[in-house]
Amino acid sequence: MSSLGSISPLGKRYLNGDMKQKPLRGNISLSSKDDVRRLEAFSDSDRTRHRDLGIEALRAGRVAFTVLAAGASSRMSLNDLPTEVVEMLKRSGKHDLPLSKALVPVIERAGKVYNFLDLFLLNCRRYLEQYAARAKTVIFVSEMNADEIRRHMEFCDRQGLPEADVLDFVQPIELQMVATVADLKKAESNFKAETFASAESFSVEYAGNELPQRKPAGHGEFLHQMVASGTLARLLDDGVEFISVRNIDNTAAVLDDNWSEALGWMISQESDILLEVSQRPEGQQGGALIRANGDWRIAEDPSFDGTEWKAKDSFYMNNAVAIIALKYLLKIYNTTAEEVLSGDTELWSEIADRGQRKFPMLIEAKPVVLDDGQVVGAVIPETNMWESTGVGNDLIVTALAVDSDRNAGDLFSLDATEQQRIAERVRFSPTKNWSDYSDERKQLIARYIASRIVDGTLA
Numbered sequence: 001m002s003s004l005g006s007i008s009p010l011g012k013r014y015l016n017g018d019m020k021q022k023p024l025r026g027n028i029s030l031s032s033k034d035d036v037r038r039l040e041a042f043s044d045s046d047r048t049r050h051r052d053l054g055i056e057a058l059r060a061g062r063v064a065f066t067v068l069a070a071g072a073s074s075r076m077s078l079n080d081l082p083t084e085v086v087e088m089l090k091r092s093g094k095h096d097l098p099l100s101k102a103l104v105p106v107i108e109r110a111g112k113v114y115n116f117l118d119l120f121l122l123n124c125r126r127y128l129e130q131y132a133a134r135a136k137t138v139i140f141v142s143e144m145n146a147d148e149i150r151r152h153m154e155f156c157d158r159q160g161l162p163e164a165d166v167l168d169f170v171q172p173i174e175l176q177m178v179a180t181v182a183d184l185k186k187a188e189s190n191f192k193a194e195t196f197a198s199a200e201s202f203s204v205e206y207a208g209n210e211l212p213q214r215k216p217a218g219h220g221e222f223l224h225q226m227v228a229s230g231t232l233a234r235l236l237d238d239g240v241e242f243i244s245v246r247n248i249d250n251t252a253a254v255l256d257d258n259w260s261e262a263l264g265w266m267i268s269q270e271s272d273i274l275l276e277v278s279q280r281p282e283g284q285q286g287g288a289l290i291r292a293n294g295d296w297r298i299a300e301d302p303s304f305d306g307t308e309w310k311a312k313d314s315f316y317m318n319n320a321v322a323i324i325a326l327k328y329l330l331k332i333y334n335t336t337a338e339e340v341l342s343g344d345t346e347l348w349s350e351i352a353d354r355g356q357r358k359f360p361m362l363i364e365a366k367p368v369v370l371d372d373g374q375v376v377g378a379v380i381p382e383t384n385m386w387e388s389t390g391v392g393n394d395l396i397v398t399a400l401a402v403d404s405d406r407n408a409g410d411l412f413s414l415d416a417t418e419q420q421r422i423a424e425r426v427r428f429s430p431t432k433n434w435s436d437y438s439d440e441r442k443q444l445i446a447r448y449i450a451s452r453i454v455d456g457t458l459a
Helices: 009-016 044-059 083-091 118-130 145-153 182-187 193-206 218-228 233-235 257-268 326-332 345-356 387-392 417-422 434-438 440-455
Strands: 028-030 062-069 103-110 112-113 137-140 166-171 172-177 208-214 242-246 273-279 289-290 295-299 317-325 366-369 374-377 399-401 426-428
Touching: 009 172, 028 317, 044 257, 062 118, 083 103, 083 112, 083 317, 083 434, 103 118, 103 440, 118 145, 118 295, 118 440, 137 218, 137 233, 145 166, 166 218, 166 233, 172 193, 172 273, 182 193, 193 208, 193 295, 208 295, 208 366, 208 374, 218 233, 218 326, 218 345, 218 387, 233 326, 242 257, 257 273, 257 317, 273 387, 273 426, 317 326, 317 387, 317 426, 387 399, 417 440, 434 440
Parallel strands: 062 137, 062 242, 137 166, 273 399
Antiparallel strands: 028 289, 103 112, 172 208, 172 374, 242 317, 273 317, 289 295, 289 317, 366 374
């Protein structure tokens, strides 16, 4: 295999197990149903008070909206776009397949096609207009898709957001290695059944070898690069105190008055980070909300290996949606606002590096297509931004329970009014695989939510 590199020092560390995540330690308890509050559980007066606090912060310029759009979409090959998505692309005036998941069409409304990024930008603009507010909108992109995303933002005029208020910062792409058979088997659900056997054979022969394909190294880089790029300094200098964060593919996490209530509650609690969580579907993997020594945190599946606990037994799972106070980053990276605002680019890199070293390393095998078309399992040392909840000192972490698409139940047996009410309560409905486009319940929810973003009410 001439296209493969040799086994690098990093590859040797991987094969030796030196990058394996350490298991959970200490006084651990898994979340249960009654552990986490919902907005609906607050009194009407408290909800109004929290909403007013959130809107006050928004109008004062203390909030920025951010979205993670750097992902490589390894489970959604853009070469396998469903027919309906290809047709929407054509009707939107695009003739080339996007490199970015952010630019994959979600819905068509009144003859106009909207992709994930369009809906995020439009949601930001319409919610700001609702309260005559102004805020920065920040897009986390990668070296692989930055140019494409920037071109689209010019093409769509940032969905009406002022050019000066929209910025991005860039995640570098990193080395990938052929996964070991053991890691491949742990992540078998990431692969199509028809490709897994050949990927396993490839791992038997080439585990640890470098691959020519590089990719972004996990969502932990959102935090590291926010510091290293100077984006944190820029936000602090603008008077920003809070950022909202979500993945690009979870359009359901709408910026609306529920979001403002959550921000207001977070402010009233003097919290460093507010996490949105939802009930875990039976048997589903993914980050778990747990208590470690009495404090909330998110723990990913590998940290449970070799322990008496299982992530799937924790009632609440991570939705990858949060409101983060910038003081949270200062705590994680052992720095101060004054140090960040110094403008010293070398110092920014040093701060980012010292924080990154505190994060556990995650290794998850994902499919990569080689030049000859073969699908193989690849790993890249990654950090996970949500496990930052377990690396800082004196962090105040709060959690809020919200509905996922699974909580919506059988929408099709309801009349249109009730159907819409329940669908619009959903705040977690990610698009992780192309099969999600054929999931009738997810698509119904997506239509209601997208319609609300485009021309509905965000109250």
